Structure formats: structure tokens, C-alpha cells
Amino acid sequence: MNTCAIRVIYKYEMLRAWDTMLQSFVSPVISTALYFVVFGSAIGSRIESVEGVPYGSFIVPGLMMLVLLTQSIANASFGIYFPKFTGTIYEVMSAPISFFEILVGYVGAAATKSFIIGLIILATAGFFVPLQIAHPVWMMGFLILTCITFSLFGFIIGLWATNFEKLQLIPMLVITPLVFLGGSFYSVNMLPPAWQTATFFNPVVYLISGFRWSFFEVSDVSVGLSLVMVLAFLGICLFIVWRMFKTGYRLKQ
Amino acid sequence: MQPIVSITNLSKTYASGHQALKNLNLDIARGEILALLGPNGAGKTTLISIICGIVNATEGSVTVDGHDIVTDYRITRSMIGLVPQELTLGAFDTVWNTLCFSRGLFGKKPDHAYLEQLLKDLSLWEKKDSELMTLSGGMKRRVLIGKALVHEPAILFLDEPTAGVDVELRKDMWALVRRLRETGVTIILTTHYIDEAEEIADRVGVINNGELLLVDDKHALMHKLGKRQLIVELDQVAESIPDVLLPWALDLSADGLQLSYTYDPHNTHTGINELLQAIGAAGLLLKDIKTTQSTLEEIFVSLVKS
The missing domain is CATH 3.40.50.300 (P-loop containing nucleotide triphosphate hydrolases)
Known part of the structure; x- marks a missing residue:
């Protein structure tokens, strides 16, 4: 195992986030604060509570997921796409490093950044609304699993993308709508029956539901099912990455 | 090794x-x-x-x-x-x-x-x-x-x-x-x-x-591949290559003042002595003589074109 190589890739990616601190860490905090102002204060004042949880607090897990998913994908996709774009990927490809080690370096750094951002958002939310975390271990488990899974997904997008437009395509056209329609700011039970059925085809629903349960013991689906769905998505991402590496897809001609 | x-x-x-x-x-x-x-x-x-x-x-x-x-x-x-x-x-x-x-x-x-x-x-x-x-x-x-x-x-x-x-x-x-x-x-x-x-x-x-x-x-x-050329500069313009010089397959420059003879330096008999005598016999006056060696570039071009 070339742990030294994993370390330098990880460190390089983390330093890149540090160098772009405003974009990496401050921007998500400002966005979160704006969400609380709009949803928590303006709209939340008209909704007393959802399933016994004050609306401002109810949206915290969904808001965290929204930022975690977009940040994980953005960090990981850009991390691998940019060296491909500039051509500097040649030195990673010609080094004595396995694909697994490359993956650990890039995805590990992207997941770490997302994890830190998640904690910052949680702390920021604490300034705006009262928070309780009923199951901290489950909360951390879902947080870490989400960071890793969607960083993996971002890594796949970064490998697949051949230009900057493609890099933005899936996050903008697929992920953001799925998160907004996945119960980030509402309970699925608030929807008409037909829409409820349709919503359960959205995989993000299971993610948000499980994460919300770890905070308030309130969920749209059972926590076990949520966990299975997250692990299934993780498995699918790992399989796709494995196939991509095995065939050298968009890395080796 | x-x-x-x-x-x-x-x-x-x-x-x-x-x-x-x-x-x-x-x-x-x-x-x-x-x-x-x-x-x-x-x-x-x-x-x-x-x-x-x-x-x-x-x-x-x-x-x-x-x-x-x-x-x-x-x-x-x-x-x-x-x-x-x-x-x-x-x-x-x-x-x-x-x-x-x-x-x-x-x-x-x-x-x-x-x-x-x-x-x-x-x-x-x-x-x-x-x-x-x-x-x-x-x-x-x-x-x-x-x-x-x-x-x-x-x-x-x-x-x-x-x-x-x-x-x-x-x-x-x-x-x-x-x-x-x-x-x-x-x-x-x-x-x-x-x-x-x-x-x-x-x-x-x-x-x-x-x-x-x-x-x-x-x-x-x-x-192996480098050809050598003997360049003979003439004192007077030659209109054409005299018949007696035809066996050497010479090239005459456009201005008529230079004859080029391509030969293989590794041959035991290059034909240079006979050529110089034949040039004298043909009544051409020499101004200068020099030889040139093919560069890698010329070798490369000939290989790629062949």
C-alpha cells in the first residue's frame, strides 16, 4: 500500500479547499443562514410544527443534506476533473499507485471537506433554532455515509465529464431537484397520496428521512430501510468506480 | 547484459x-x-x-x-x-x-x-x-x-x-x-x-x-546510410555534362559552376581518381574541391520517404 501517495493526494486536495476558504466553507454557511431567514423565519412563522417538531428545527436535517450532497459531488468531481482538464493527471497515472489508493486520496479528501461543512452548518443552525439530536451515533453514521457515498458519486461524474458543462449537468439537473423534492423542507406525509407514492421513487427521500430520524425520531420511512438504501447506493457507486478503473474509462486510452 | x-x-x-x-x-x-x-x-x-x-x-x-x-x-x-x-x-x-x-x-x-x-x-x-x-x-x-x-x-x-x-x-x-x-x-x-x-x-x-x-x-x-558527396567547383560555366563524364552520374548545378558526385566512402574503389582525370581530359578547369557527409536529418528524411 502506497500510503505516502494517498497522504499527498489527500493533503493536496485539503489545501486546495483551504486556499479557497471563502468558496469552500464560508459560502455554504451564508447559504444556510439565508435558508433559515427565508424558510425558518418568513415561512416557518406560519407553520407551527411538523409532526411535533418546530418547523425551523424540522428543516435542519434536510438543509444539511442539501448542502452535503451538492458539496460532496462538487468537491469530488472537481478534484478529479481538474487534473484531467489541465493534463496534470499524467503524474498520478504514471506513479506506483493503485486505483484504490487514488480513490481513497481524492474521495477521502472530498468527504472530509463535506463532513466539516456539515458540522459547520449544524453549528450555524444552532444559532437560529433549538436543536436536539436524539441518536448522535446514528446521526454521525448517516453524515459520514452520505459524505462518502456522494463524494464517490461526484468522483464518477468527474471521471465521466469531458467538459465543465457536463461537470455541472447532473448536480444541477438531477441532484438539486431530487433533494428539493425529497422532503428537505417538508414531511412526505404532507403531500397528497399520489405524490407520496411518486416521492418514494426518489432515493434522496430515504436519506433525508433516516437523517431526520436521528435528530427527532420522526421519519417518512423506517430507519432500517433508509440505511439499506444509502448502503445500496454506496454499493452501486463502488461498483461503477471499480468498472471505470478496470477499463481505464476516460483515464487510460 | x-x-x-x-x-x-x-x-x-x-x-x-x-x-x-x-x-x-x-x-x-x-x-x-x-x-x-x-x-x-x-x-x-x-x-x-x-x-x-x-x-x-x-x-x-x-x-x-x-x-x-x-x-x-x-x-x-x-x-x-x-x-x-x-x-x-x-x-x-x-x-x-x-x-x-x-x-x-x-x-x-x-x-x-x-x-x-x-x-x-x-x-x-x-x-x-x-x-x-x-x-x-x-x-x-x-x-x-x-x-x-x-x-x-x-x-x-x-x-x-x-x-x-x-x-x-x-x-x-x-x-x-x-x-x-x-x-x-x-x-x-x-x-x-x-x-x-x-x-x-x-x-x-x-x-x-x-x-x-x-x-x-x-x-x-x-x-551505414550516410552517403558522401564530392563537390567540384568549376572555374568556368559548363553548359552540360560532357559525355566522357556520364558514367559517374554527376549532377550539374543550375548555374553550371558545380558538379556533384555521390559515392559510398566504404567501397574499396570510389572512382574519384578516374573522375578527376576525366574532368581534366574533358577540358574543365577546377576552382575548388570539397566533400560533404549526409547528416542524420538527410538519413531520416530518406527513411521516412522510402
Whole structure:
């Protein structure tokens, strides 16, 4: 195992986030604060509570997921796409490093950044609304699993993308709508029956539901099912990455 | 002695259908400087990229110091340094950090003394804390060489190392290559500058359309394929070549003041004595006589065109 190589890739990616601190860490905090102002204060004042949880607090897990998913994908996709774009990927490809080690370096750094951002958002939310975390271990488990899974997904997008437009395509056209329609700011039970059925085809629903349960013991689906769905998505991402590496897809001609 | 790089029946066909390499065989000796000559698109970069692990071969095998580049990639890649053709560097990294990054990729921790010496050898020590985007093209090229040497490789691939660099830097580069060879590093460089191969290589290989046309010792190549010409300058204009001189297949220059005779210097009988006597007998007055040797460039052009 070339742990030294994993370390330098990880460190390089983390330093890149540090160098772009405003974009990496401050921007998500400002966005979160704006969400609380709009949803928590303006709209939340008209909704007393959802399933016994004050609306401002109810949206915290969904808001965290929204930022975690977009940040994980953005960090990981850009991390691998940019060296491909500039051509500097040649030195990673010609080094004595396995694909697994490359993956650990890039995805590990992207997941770490997302994890830190998640904690910052949680702390920021604490300034705006009262928070309780009923199951901290489950909360951390879902947080870490989400960071890793969607960083993996971002890594796949970064490998697949051949230009900057493609890099933005899936996050903008697929992920953001799925998160907004996945119960980030509402309970699925608030929807008409037909829409409820349709919503359960959205995989993000299971993610948000499980994460919300770890905070308030309130969920749209059972926590076990949520966990299975997250692990299934993780498995699918790992399989796709494995196939991509095995065939050298968009890395080796 | 076992070759340090051995290439057997290597072929590469890209997804587009373009066949970049066709059943290429080549052994590279330990410690030599091999220049691979060829026009653009000949397959030089593809060959290097396969050996370094950047491109997958379609058929054939490559061993480095007896190890297969696919199954023993950790061993083979740790022995190889690569300087790519393009100036591919991150914009915001410093010279020092980018070298440490490259060394780390090869599983080695930063060695301050070695890195300092390397940067001094490359005349980059003063720039160690500069961001890469602030460096000139020549300096960026030297940084790339530094990155390739940072893990102390036994084999160095230089892909068009002097493309687009000024004369002074080119000579510095040649001097560096010679110094590296003295330390035992095997160097393979691709180039389409014939004088570069002529100046620094021990052996020259010629690639065209994915095929290795030949590979030979530089001097032996010139000896085998190098034609010599006898140039006879005339004192007066000759309207045509006199009939008595026809057996020598001479060329008359457009101004009628120069006769050229191409001969093989390795023949026991070159025919020069008889030619000079025949010129005198034909009544032509000589002004000067000189001989010229084919350059690698002329040899290369004749090989690629044939």
C-alpha cells in the first residue's frame, strides 16, 4: 500500500479547499443562514410544527443534506476533473499507485471537506433554532455515509465529464431537484397520496428521512430501510468506480 | 547484459480505429541515451505513454528491469521518470510543493537535501517558493524535469524536451542529459530535431506510422546510410555534362559552376581518381574541391520517404 501517495493526494486536495476558504466553507454557511431567514423565519412563522417538531428545527436535517450532497459531488468531481482538464493527471497515472489508493486520496479528501461543512452548518443552525439530536451515533453514521457515498458519486461524474458543462449537468439537473423534492423542507406525509407514492421513487427521500430520524425520531420511512438504501447506493457507486478503473474509462486510452 | 527496457510485439489501436503502434520490438540498454526520431503522429508519445502506464497496450508486452509493466507496475513505475511534452503544471502550486507532491506519489517522503541539490542543478533554487504560473516557459520545462527526477529514477523519458525552447536552454538541457547519463540514468528522448539526436544520443531509432523503421548506434547509422558527396567547383560555366563524364552520374548545378558526385566512402574503389582525370581530359578547369557527409536529418528524411 502506497500510503505516502494517498497522504499527498489527500493533503493536496485539503489545501486546495483551504486556499479557497471563502468558496469552500464560508459560502455554504451564508447559504444556510439565508435558508433559515427565508424558510425558518418568513415561512416557518406560519407553520407551527411538523409532526411535533418546530418547523425551523424540522428543516435542519434536510438543509444539511442539501448542502452535503451538492458539496460532496462538487468537491469530488472537481478534484478529479481538474487534473484531467489541465493534463496534470499524467503524474498520478504514471506513479506506483493503485486505483484504490487514488480513490481513497481524492474521495477521502472530498468527504472530509463535506463532513466539516456539515458540522459547520449544524453549528450555524444552532444559532437560529433549538436543536436536539436524539441518536448522535446514528446521526454521525448517516453524515459520514452520505459524505462518502456522494463524494464517490461526484468522483464518477468527474471521471465521466469531458467538459465543465457536463461537470455541472447532473448536480444541477438531477441532484438539486431530487433533494428539493425529497422532503428537505417538508414531511412526505404532507403531500397528497399520489405524490407520496411518486416521492418514494426518489432515493434522496430515504436519506433525508433516516437523517431526520436521528435528530427527532420522526421519519417518512423506517430507519432500517433508509440505511439499506444509502448502503445500496454506496454499493452501486463502488461498483461503477471499480468498472471505470478496470477499463481505464476516460483515464487510460 | 539484460536490457533495462524490453518491448515485445507492442501494438496500440485507439478507440477511433487509429493504429498508433504496429508490432514494435525494441530493447533499450542500461545507461544509454536513445533518441526516438519521427514526425508528428509517428507513435513516439504513445510508446512512452504505454511504458509509463498512461495508455493501455492493445497487444504485446513491456518489461522494465525484467518486471512486467502491468503486473509489476509498482516496481516498474518507481524506476521511471517522465517529462511530458506539454507544460502540464498546476498554476497555484509553488515549485517546492509540486516537487514534494511528485515525490510523495512515488512513496517517498521529502528529502530536503536532495530536493535542494536538484533545484540547484536545474537553476531553480531561487524560485523554490514561486508559484508555477509566474515562471517562464523554460523554467516550467525545468520544473517538469525536476518532477520527473524527484524520486531518483533509473530511467528517464523525455518527450520532446526542447520543443519550443530557446537555444541556450536547449544546450543546458543537453548538458543536463549528459550529466544524468554519467550518474547511470538511462535516457530515452523523443524528438524531431535531428541535431538533438546527433548531439546527445548513443543510439537512434526512427519511428514512422507506428513502425520502428530501424534502431542503431548513431555513428553506425551514419556509417551505414550516410552517403558522401564530392563537390567540384568549376572555374568556368559548363553548359552540360560532357559525355566522357556520364558514367559517374554527376549532377550539374543550375548555374553550371558545380558538379556533384555521390559515392559510398566504404567501397574499396570510389572512382574519384578516374573522375578527376576525366574532368581534366574533358577540358574543365577546377576552382575548388570539397566533400560533404549526409547528416542524420538527410538519413531520416530518406527513411521516412522510402
